[in-house]
Amino acid sequence: MASVQMPRLSDSMETGKILRWLKKEGDQVQKGEPLVEIESDKANIEVEAYATGKLSKIVVPEGESAPIGAVIAEIGDGSTAPPADKAPAPQGQAEAAEPKEGPRPATTDAPKPQASKPEAHVAQADKAVAATAQTAADAGGEQYPHGGPDDRTEVGAAAQAALNVIRRPGEQEDGERQRVSPVARRLAEEHGVDLRRVQGSGPGGRITKEDVEAAAQQQTQAPAAAAPTREARQPTARPTGEVEVVELSKLQTTVAMRLAQSAFSAPHFYVTSEIAMDDAVRLRQMFNEAVDKSEAISLNDLVVKAVAMALTKFPEVNASWADGRIERKRDINIGIAVGLPDRLIVPVLRNADQKSLKDIAKESRQLIERARTNKASAQDYMGNTFSISNLGMYDVDQFTAIINPPDSGILAIGAIEDKPVVKDGQIVPGKRMRVTLSVDHRVFYGVTAAQFLQEVKRLLQSPMALVL
Amino acid sequence: MSIFGDGATNIGAFHESLNVAKLWHLPIVFVCVNNLYGMGTAVNRASAVTEIWKKACAYDMTGERVDGMDVLAVRRITDQLVAQAREKHEPSLLECVTYRYRGHSMSDPDTYRGKDEIKEWQTRDAILSLGEHLKKQKMITDDEIQRLDEEVTAQVEDAVKFAEESPDPDPKDLYRDVYAGEAAS
Amino acid sequence: MAVLAMRDALNQALREEMKRDESVFLLGEDIGLYDGSFKVTRGLMKEFGEKRVLDTPIAEEIIIGTAIGAAMSGLRPVAEMMTVNFIMVAMDQVVNAAAHIRYMFGGGTKVPLVIRTPGGGGHQLGAQHSHSHENWFAHVPGLKVVAPGTPADAKGMLKSAIRDDNPVMFIENEGTYAVKGDVPDGEHLVPLDKNEVKRPGEHITICAHSRMLIVAMDAATELEKEGISAEVVDMRALRPLDMAPVIESVKKTSRLITVEEGWRSYGVGSEIASRVYEEAFDYLDAPVARIAAAEVPAPYNKRLEKIAFPGKADVIVTARALLGKN
Numbered sequence: 001m002a003s004v005q006m007p008r009l010s011d012s013m014e015t016g017k018i019l020r021w022l023k024k025e026g027d028q029v030q031k032g033e034p035l036v037e038i039e040s041d042k043a044n045i046e047v048e049a050y051a052t053g054k055l056s057k058i059v060v061p062e063g064e065s066a067p068i069g070a071v072i073a074e075i076g077d078g079s080t081a082p083p084a085d086k087a088p089a090p091q092g093q094a095e096a097a098e099p100k101e102g103p104r105p106a107t108t109d110a111p112k113p114q115a116s117k118p119e120a121h122v123a124q125a126d127k128a129v130a131a132t133a134q135t136a137a138d139a140g141g142e143q144y145p146h147g148g149p150d151d152r153t154e155v156g157a158a159a160q161a162a163l164n165v166i167r168r169p170g171e172q173e174d175g176e177r178q179r180v181s182p183v184a185r186r187l188a189e190e191h192g193v194d195l196r197r198v199q200g201s202g203p204g205g206r207i208t209k210e211d212v213e214a215a216a217q218q219q220t221q222a223p224a225a226a227a228p229t230r231e232a233r234q235p236t237a238r239p240t241g242e243v244e245v246v247e248l249s250k251l252q253t254t255v256a257m258r259l260a261q262s263a264f265s266a267p268h269f270y271v272t273s274e275i276a277m278d279d280a281v282r283l284r285q286m287f288n289e290a291v292d293k294s295e296a297i298s299l300n301d302l303v304v305k306a307v308a309m310a311l312t313k314f315p316e317v318n319a320s321w322a323d324g325r326i327e328r329k330r331d332i333n334i335g336i337a338v339g340l341p342d343r344l345i346v347p348v349l350r351n352a353d354q355k356s357l358k359d360i361a362k363e364s365r366q367l368i369e370r371a372r373t374n375k376a377s378a379q380d381y382m383g384n385t386f387s388i389s390n391l392g393m394y395d396v397d398q399f400t401a402i403i404n405p406p407d408s409g410i411l412a413i414g415a416i417e418d419k420p421v422v423k424d425g426q427i428v429p430g431k432r433m434r435v436t437l438s439v440d441h442r443v444f445y446g447v448t449a450a451q452f453l454q455e456v457k458r459l460l461q462s463p464m465a466l467v468l
Numbered sequence: 469m470s471i472f473g474d475g476a477t478n479i480g481a482f483h484e485s486l487n488v489a490k491l492w493h494l495p496i497v498f499v500c501v502n503n504l505y506g507m508g509t510a511v512n513r514a515s516a517v518t519e520i521w522k523k524a525c526a527y528d529m530t531g532e533r534v535d536g537m538d539v540l541a542v543r544r545i546t547d548q549l550v551a552q553a554r555e556k557h558e559p560s561l562l563e564c565v566t567y568r569y570r571g572h573s574m575s576d577p578d579t580y581r582g583k584d585e586i587k588e589w590q591t592r593d594a595i596l597s598l599g600e601h602l603k604k605q606k607m608i609t610d611d612e613i614q615r616l617d618e619e620v621t622a623q624v625e626d627a628v629k630f631a632e633e634s635p636d637p638d639p640k641d642l643y644r645d646v647y648a649g650e651a652a653s
Numbered sequence: 654m655a656v657l658a659m660r661d662a663l664n665q666a667l668r669e670e671m672k673r674d675e676s677v678f679l680l681g682e683d684i685g686l687y688d689g690s691f692k693v694t695r696g697l698m699k700e701f702g703e704k705r706v707l708d709t710p711i712a713e714e715i716i717i718g719t720a721i722g723a724a725m726s727g728l729r730p731v732a733e734m735m736t737v738n739f740i741m742v743a744m745d746q747v748v749n750a751a752a753h754i755r756y757m758f759g760g761g762t763k764v765p766l767v768i769r770t771p772g773g774g775g776h777q778l779g780a781q782h783s784h785s786h787e788n789w790f791a792h793v794p795g796l797k798v799v800a801p802g803t804p805a806d807a808k809g810m811l812k813s814a815i816r817d818d819n820p821v822m823f824i825e826n827e828g829t830y831a832v833k834g835d836v837p838d839g840e841h842l843v844p845l846d847k848n849e850v851k852r853p854g855e856h857i858t859i860c861a862h863s864r865m866l867i868v869a870m871d872a873a874t875e876l877e878k879e880g881i882s883a884e885v886v887d888m889r890a891l892r893p894l895d896m897a898p899v900i901e902s903v904k905k906t907s908r909l910i911t912v913e914e915g916w917r918s919y920g921v922g923s924e925i926a927s928r929v930y931e932e933a934f935d936y937l938d939a940p941v942a943r944i945a946a947a948e949v950p951a952p953y954n955k956r957l958e959k960i961a962f963p964g965k966a967d968v969i970v971t972a973r974a975l976l977g978k979n
Contacts, residue, residue: 052614150868156960157642157947159967161917162910166942166974181938183907202939202977209907209938478710479742506711508687514710580686636956646949 002051004073006066009040009047016040017065018072023055029075032123036072048127051075169204179206190381191216191374192343216374255344262405266321266440270400271449273457277416277431280463287357287467297361300336300390303413303435304360305466306459308332308352311386314452318385320406321442335384335404336364338371339391346404347371348384357466392416398434408443411456412436433460469550471499475506477520486527486561495553497546498524498561501536503568508580524561536566537594540601566594654837660830662804663693663769666811667731669840671701674729677815680707680716681733681769690735691771691830713739717746717768721820724766725754729815736827737772738784751820752795765818767811771825773864773914775962780950783958785915787863790822791892791924798892799845800824802866804834806889809843817845824891826864826914848895850902854884857972858902860925861912862888865963869912872968881972891921896928903929907938908975912963917945942971 006016020037023029035049056076060066155163180188180195184207188195191212198215200207280302288296311318311332319328332353335346347367352360367380387404392415401412414434421430435456439449459465476482477500489496500520504511512518524531530552534545542564549560567589571578602608657665671677683690685698685708698706709716713734720732734740740747751764774783791798797819801807807825814821851866852873861869866887873883884902888894903909909929911922922943929941947961 150871150964152959152964152966155967155970156962156964157639157949158961158963159944159971160947162942162944162971163974165940166971181907182935183938186935206939208977475711479712480714481742507690508683509708509710513686513708637954639957639960642947642949642952642957642961 001056002053002075003071004035004049004051004075006060006068006070006072007038007047008068009038009045013040013068015065015067018060018062019044020062021058021073022046023049025055025058027055029053029055034123034127045130046127048123049075167203179204181206181208183209184212187212187216191219193219219374258405259402262403266403266405266408267442268400268403268438269441269446269449270436270438271446271453272398272434272436273453275433275435275457275460276421277433277460280460281416281431283463283467295358295361297357298364299392299416300388300413301357301361301364302460302463302466303388303390303411303456304334304336304349304352304364305355305357306456307386307388307411308334308355309459309466310452310455312353313455314448316444316448317409317452319408319443320385321408321440322406326443329385331383331385333383333385335387335407336367337387337389337401337404338368340372345371345381346384346387347380348382350383386410388413392433398436400436401438403438403440408440409449409452410438412438469497469499471501473506474500474502474504474511474520475509475514476500477523478506478515483523483526486524486529486559489559490527490529493557494559495557496559497549497553498559499546500561500563501566502563503536503566505568505572505581507572508576510580519563521561521563530558530560531563532560533563533565536564537589537592537597539594539598567592654835656833657804657808657836658831658833659804659807659825660691660693660695662808662834662836663811663825664695664697665836666808666815667694667697668700670812670815671697671705674815676727677729677731678705678707678723679731679733680709680720682709682711682716682735684708684733689733691825691827693769693825693830694733713743714746717743717751720766720768721746721750721754721764724764724820725762729765729767731767731769731815734768734770736782737770737786737824738782740768740770740786747790747796747820747822748793752793755819756795763818764820766820767814767817767823768820769811769823769825771827771830773826773828774946774951775828775958777953777955777958778951779953783951785824785863785913785946787822787824787891788913788915788919788921788924790824791894791921793892795820796892797821797845798824799890800826800863801843801889802829802861802863802887803851804832805836805841806843806887808836809841810845810889813842813845816842821845824863828864829867832867844890846890846893846895848886848888848890848898850884850898851887852883852885854882854906856882856906857884857908857910857975858899858906859883859885859910859912859968859972860888860899860922861885862891862921863914865912865914868963868965869968872965872972875965875969876972879973881976881978883972888921888925894924894928896925896932899925899929900933903933904936907936909937910942910944910968910971910975912944912968914946914962916948917943918948920945939975942975944968944971 009016017039018036019039022034022036029035029049029052031049031052033049034046035055036047038045038047053075055073057074058072059074060070060072066072178195179200179202181202185195187193187209188198188207193212193215195207195212198207198211201211202208277299280299284297284299284302315328316326318332319326331351333348333350334352335348337344337346347370349355349360349364349367355363369375370380384404384407386407387401387410389401389410390413391399392413394415396414397417398414399412401410403410412435414436416431416433418429419432420427421432422428423430435453437449437453470485472482486498488494489498502511502520506514511520517523519533521531521533530549532545532549534541536542545562549562552558552560567586569586569590570576599608599613603610603613667679671679679694679697681689681694684694685703685706687708688695688698694706698708709719716732716734717740720730723730734743747768751766751768755763772785772787774785776783787798787800790796797814797817799810799814799821801810811823814823852870854873857876859869859873866885866889869883869885873885876883884906886898886902888899899909909926911925913921915921917923920943922941922945926941926943929937944963944967946963949961952958952961
């Protein structure tokens with residue numbers, strides 16, 4: 001007894017409707033013979049019998065529907081002998097017309113041995129072809145069946161390698177080496193955050209951007225390094241042991257390294273000059289009387305402007321040593337050294353030659369304020385082509401500074417002193433300021449250095465030129 | 469024995485293979501199952517030479533053509549060519565002309581040939597022809613053919629059932645056998 | 654604006670360009686009478702005839718070789734490799750001829766050729782039929798490589814590719830031919846060298862191309878529900894590789910995931926990651942995470958295949974891990 005089930009005639013079909021039974025109950029059915037016409041969701045299909053026997057029962061009549069897999073008819077144990085009228089008459093011999101080694105067939109058609117013509121077989125093959133075409137139509141012409149929708153919810157092998165990298169536990173070898181992400185490192189430097197005091201929340205204890213940002217927030221500000229005034233220092237308690245070790249912050253370490261590098265690799269020579277600052281001081285006074293306090297200019301601003309203007313005449317000074325070549329920089333960006341209790345930073349005033357004295361004053365004030373309060377950005381420290389360091393407010397007569405890489409020169413400014421000077425054969429009081437230019441001897445030489453310094457002196461001694 | 473379709477005889481590797489087989493006297497029988505279509509393209513639209521056996525002459529190789537629907541003829545010629553390969557180390561190209569009833573794959577709409585052509589070839593079906601021949605020789609009866617049919621069907625259904633009911637491989641097996649030896653990728 | 658399936662957008666592009674320029678012709682296996690094995694070339698032989706839509710024998714080297722010769726002689730062929738898996742037979746033509754000829758001839762000739770070919774897996778077609786080779790081509794100077802992920806980009810880039818005077822590898826995907834999308838009306842051209850943000854976000858950057866773009870977009874939608882805002886950059890232009898939107902994005906998010914359907918080692922993600930390290934090193938909060946097919950020949954078994962190829966679950970879990978939310 002064989003059950004005939006509702007077949008799946010398309011991917012999306014769920015139920016089928018019996019359109020027409022091609023055999024009646026009691027009829028003999030051959031395997032492969034068309035049995036019933038069924039309507040799927042896409043088309044009407046003639047379905048063949050898959051068993052031979054008597055159609056003993058039609059379970060689902062015409063006009064009714066049934067779900068896929070439901071029994072729609074039964075084919076009983078009918079006789080398995082093929083009906084006599086269907087005995088195929090053997091038509092040509094399969095052997096007769098085949099080619100032996102003799103003459104080859106001249107046509108492109110192969111010889112045709114006639115098999116019997118079992119219609120059922122042909123009909124079955126017919127259906128197979130139709131079924132293939134139907135499946136093709138159902139699939140919308142897709143060449144290949146699909147793997148199905150992206151419904152996997154667990155992570156697969158495709159992501160495993162990436163996850164292994166992300167989740168790698170830290171190799172905390174000697175405890176000295178910290179894992180810090182690049183962006184965290186950069187932000188720490190900018191904000192003056194001591195990474196050794198930061199707890200890393202990333203994989204393997206890595207310090208992340210988030211960690212540094214949080215630390216920067218909490219960080220107590222360094223006691224505001226006041227405007228350079230003379231502060232009276234009180235004697236402090238002496239260390240109890242032989243030596244008191246002061247640990248360096250990351251920033252201090254970096255600065256130390258870079259200065260050492262500069263001092264040891266750039267052959268420094270020094271040129272000193274004494275500048276008459278009478279007119280400059282007077283100009284500054286007049287200027288500051290005329291404007292609001294918030295717009296006051298400092299002596300340092302005058303020096304910055306003078307140096308920037310001089311650099312436009314001496315491009316060979318606005319240059320760097322780079323691996324055996326000299327790179328002359330297009331822009332004139334002046335680094336202004338700012339000393340704070342625990343660090344030295346050099347914010348950069350960009351394109352100083354193109355800015356007015358007023359703008360330079362405003363910008364340098366902002367730069368220094370940002371540097372002091374840890375609000376400087378990376379841009380603030382980048383791109384210097386020449387630097388200035390001023391210790392005049394500490395009564396220093398003169399000093400020699402170490403070049404700030406990648407510059408080739410740095411101008412160290414001393415204090416302005418009232419001293420007796422010779423003018424027109426007479427001894428009169430005058431204001432004098434000593435400046436020392438440190439030079440990377442690989443980039444330019446004594447004469448250039450002297451002439452450059454001459455120009456700076458000239459500008460400061462005729463300070464109206466700076467106002468233009 | 470290297471078995472391939474008509475479409476494959478137009479690609480470089482086919483010609484390179486026949487060339488070295490002859491050059492090096494390799495015991496190979498190249499069997500081309502020419503079912504007259506390479507996917508959707510008829511042989512006469514893809515190949516300059518439609519009688520595939522003729523391509524052997526370019527390599528001075530034995531070429532033979534046989535009706536692929538005639539089981540006994542195929543066996544006879546194959547015996548001959550296999551003997552030639554074994555005994556004389558001479559390769560050969562055997563073209564078996566046959567037919568594909570259905571599309572190339574499940575998604576082939578099969579619109580590139582007529583239904584009549586398909587029907588005509590079905591009447592020459594290899595298995596049916598052999599059945600008729602054996603019946604005529606009184607070597608088999610209809611009942612026995614029926615029983616054979618059922619047996620084979622059962623075997624196939626068994627195999628399908630086994631495949632469908634077998635468990636999926638373990639995800640760990642994904643990386644098995646990429647390399648020989650212990651080395652993992 | 655019309656809603657078109659990828660295959661129809663490509664069909665339109667071919668039709669428009671063939672109408673516009675007589676020198677454009679197509680060649681490939683079963684593209685004419687059969688209407689193309691993925692129906693991309695449906696109706697074209699009927700409309701333009703056998704001289705402009707050439708059904709070839711199954712012989713990849715000769716398809717590409719013929720196309721190269723035709724291109725050098727002043728025509729503009731669009732050759733189809735039925736799937737990218739078969740292109741390996743013709744690699745010598747693609748690299749040693751198509752990619753190198755102009756250079757070897759001192760600029761004295763050009764090869765205005767488009768090779769259209771779908772790659773990808775996930776259809777249980779087995780190891781030999783599931784490759785993605787865009788990284789192989791993107792490695793070669795002289796080739797241009799694009800891999801659009803939307804019907805609009807597919808149409809616009811195919812038209813641009815046909816008009817380009819260089820050999821262009823136009824990477825399609827078997828799994829996206831039925832995907833539908835908006836395609837602008839009228840003449841719609843998309844440049845071959847511009848990547849773009851397909852979905853803006855704040856917390857993490859995801860680079861993906863071709864079918865994986867869809868996977869990434871699906872994952873981003875899911876991630877949004879748990880408060881993770883992912884920016885998805887469509888890497889449709891692989892050679893030249895437009896990194897500008899990626900760098901800009903990484904500077905914002907500090908975290909990057911790349912997704913591709915090819916294998917991980919030496920893949921597209923490797924190149925993207927390298928360039929990010931070069932150009933945005935100081936902006937990264939973690940190493941770049943590369944999601945790609947498991948490094949095995951594609952399995953036949955359905956279950957194994959599903960886990961071997963990237964799905965949206967992979968992107969989601971990786972995004973969470975990268976943000977420290979395990």
